Amino acid sequence: MRRQSFYSHRVSIVFCADWTPSATCLFSANRTCVRRTLMRLLRHMRTRASLKIASVIQPGRRWDSRAKLTSPVFLHTFFPKIMGSSRWKVVAAVFFALVCSLSPVDADEHDHTYTDKEEVVLWMNTVGPYHNRQETYKYFSLPFCAGSQKTISHYHETLGEALQGVELEFSGLQIKFKEEVMQSTYCEIELDKAKRDAFVYAIKNHYWYQMYIDDLPIWGIVGEADENGEEHFLWTYKKLEIGFNGNRIVDVNLTSEGKVRLVPNTRIAMSYSVKWKKSDVKFEDRFDKYLDPSFFQHRIHWFSIFNSFMMVIFLVGLVSMILMRTLRKDYARYSKEEEMDDMDRDLGDEYGWKQVHGDVFRPSSHPLIFSSLIGSGCQIFSVSLIVIIVAMVEDLYTERGSMLSTAIFVYAATSPVNGYFGGSLYAKQGGRRWIKQMFIGAFMIPAMVCGTAFFINFIAIYYHASRAIPFGTMVAVCCICFFVILPLNLVGTILGRNLSGQPNFPCRVNAVPRPIPEKKWFMEPAVIVCLGGILPFGSIFIEMYFIFTSFWAYKIYYVYGFMMLVLVILCIVTVCVTIVCTYFLLNAEDYRWQWTSFLSAASTAVYVYMYSFYYYFFKTKMYGLFQTSFYFGYMAVFSTALGIMCGAVGYMGTSAFVRKIYTNVKID
Helix, strand or coil: CCCEEEEECCEEEEECCCCCCCHHHHCCCCHHHHHHHHHHHHHCCCEHHHHHHHHHHCCCCCCCCHHHHCCHHHHHHHHHHHHCCCCCCHHHHHHHHHHHHHCCECCCCCCCCCCCCCECCEEEEEEEECCCCCCCEEHHHCCCCCCCCCCCCCCCCCHHHHHCCCCCEECCCCCECCECEEEEEEEEEEECHHHHHHHHHHHHCCEEEEEEECCEEEEEECEEECCCCCCEEEEEEEEEEEEEECCEEEEEEEEEEEEEECCCCEEEEEEEEEEEEECCCCHHHCCHHHCCHHHHCCHHHHHHHHHHHHHHHHHHHHHHHHHHHHHHHHHHHHHHHHHCCHHHHHHCCCCCHHHHCCCCCCCCCCHHHHHHHHHHHHHHHHHHHHHHHHHHHCCHHHCCCHHHHHHHHHHHHCHHHHHHHHHHHHHHCCCCCHHHHHHHHHHHHHHHHHHHHHHHHHHHHHHCCCCCCCHHHHHHHHHHHHHHHHHHHHHHHHHHHHHHCCCCCCCCCCCCCCCCCCCCHHHCHHHHHHHHCHHHHHHHHHHHHHHHHHHHCCCCCCCHHHHHHHHHHHHHHHHHHHHHHHHHHHHCCCCCHHHHHHHHHHCHHHHHHHHHHHHHHHHCCCCCHHHHHHHHHHHHHHHHHHHHHHHHHHHHHHHHHHHHHHHCCCCC
16 A cells, blocks of 8 residues: 655654545554654644543543653554544644644653652753844854763754744753762863864853753853953853752752863863752742842833823823714704705805715725735734733743744634634725735735744854754744635635625715815824824833843743733723824815724834834844844834734724714714
């Protein structure tokens, strides 16, 4: 029987000649090879999703370890029941493997529990300049030496690890649980001129390195120079102090000692020691030492929230005044005009937002692009809301790459939101090329992110940096876009067009557009767009400082309650500002409110990007082509996504406002 193989993201799936992974084909003659392949697949499925699937297959049995998930009983139970029940296609298998690879993992290579004298692995991650956090290289790109213990390979367990440049390499040091190691030499460096120059360059640029023990990060400095900067010294002694509570590791500290001057053509001995101490820290609280409450819970942070809250009260009061007082006077004036005869009405002074009732619901210019932007903005808002809620419930900062993996997974899962809002709006505006709109809406944000990442990846490859995205990861991301995001977006588009795609405007649209009268310069849409983003940016710029510092510096952001509050304040301020801007625009008898409401809210992104320049030059010490391009490239992506989200939120609020005021007006 002919077999063919399909590879995706380090996952191998064996198919029969008719491309059907049936139970008979899987468990035929070459059963050992197939089982080994499936075990590799299951190692990438150590997620909450896989555990839940296993509990469905055999209820009452607890699947909580790698051994149970890869046992022959599980293989013979899971795959015959699933694959034997239907004839899956290749797309279904790829979707299944990708979703499993996106889900956050529960543990690293073990379940964080040890027995006495069990091996504890010390992973060496990356090394790079202190002031350029994203410019990192493999640890052994510097001429360090490794221990004599056998090498252990490490694979990226999540897509977030691969995208964030995590490059774990085994240190070769022998560490066993609760077994102390006195200072001992594990290797020697033959320091020739080239190696010395590499170390000197690293010391001059303040290179630091990162290690992991049981998922706990450790940082150390490569070396230091004397006061004159003429002599350079290398730290050769790693003094590890590990705290344990029961059978779990709860604390790790590194002390660098053994300062040795770098002299060419000499041998430098690298040594280490391990000391174990009992600790009262609970396993759930072991990451608390990495947090910085004095920074994130500073009075300035609380003051900024209070300031934004007062801004919300002011804007809500302003909008309420417009709705209750100004509009009431407008309604009274229009009702009075209706009681006049035709001669008095012709001689009267006609002005105001009622005069454009026949054009206010006219389709916007470029409806295909506009509806795609609105759909993408609604999806970004959904992703932001869900990820913040998940981060508030789960401590995502305790797992490498879990935040990025969660964001990608949620973005793919919320693709129907994009299709629903974009497709329904495009249908309401009379669009006929809905398939083209669906493709543009589905790939707008992924194309922007992937295009920026592709450009920066060339620079990372030139620098041989660990941030260079592997080709397999690029293929995995493309598969997610084509096999997950696009089909779900199609489902959302069909639902949106059929459920809410009919135009049900309260006013009839005139066949001939009304001419727009001249108005004062400050009522022009371009001026409104430029000024509309000032107040939304003012409500979040303090929080931007904390977010930037946690991402571009060495702080772990954990106050997601603050972020949720700021997101709510941003949405309220954005909606209120766009409503006020739209009211003044319509009062000037300008019915081009759709793009104006979107762009006036989206202009917040311009101010955020301008603030990123200030932060780069005055709050950081970044330098070099790679770090600069990485910073401004991804800040452009962040600002654009924020602008699209704010624009969609502003348009949705303004659309409800416009529909409300014209519903209450009697039109002949």
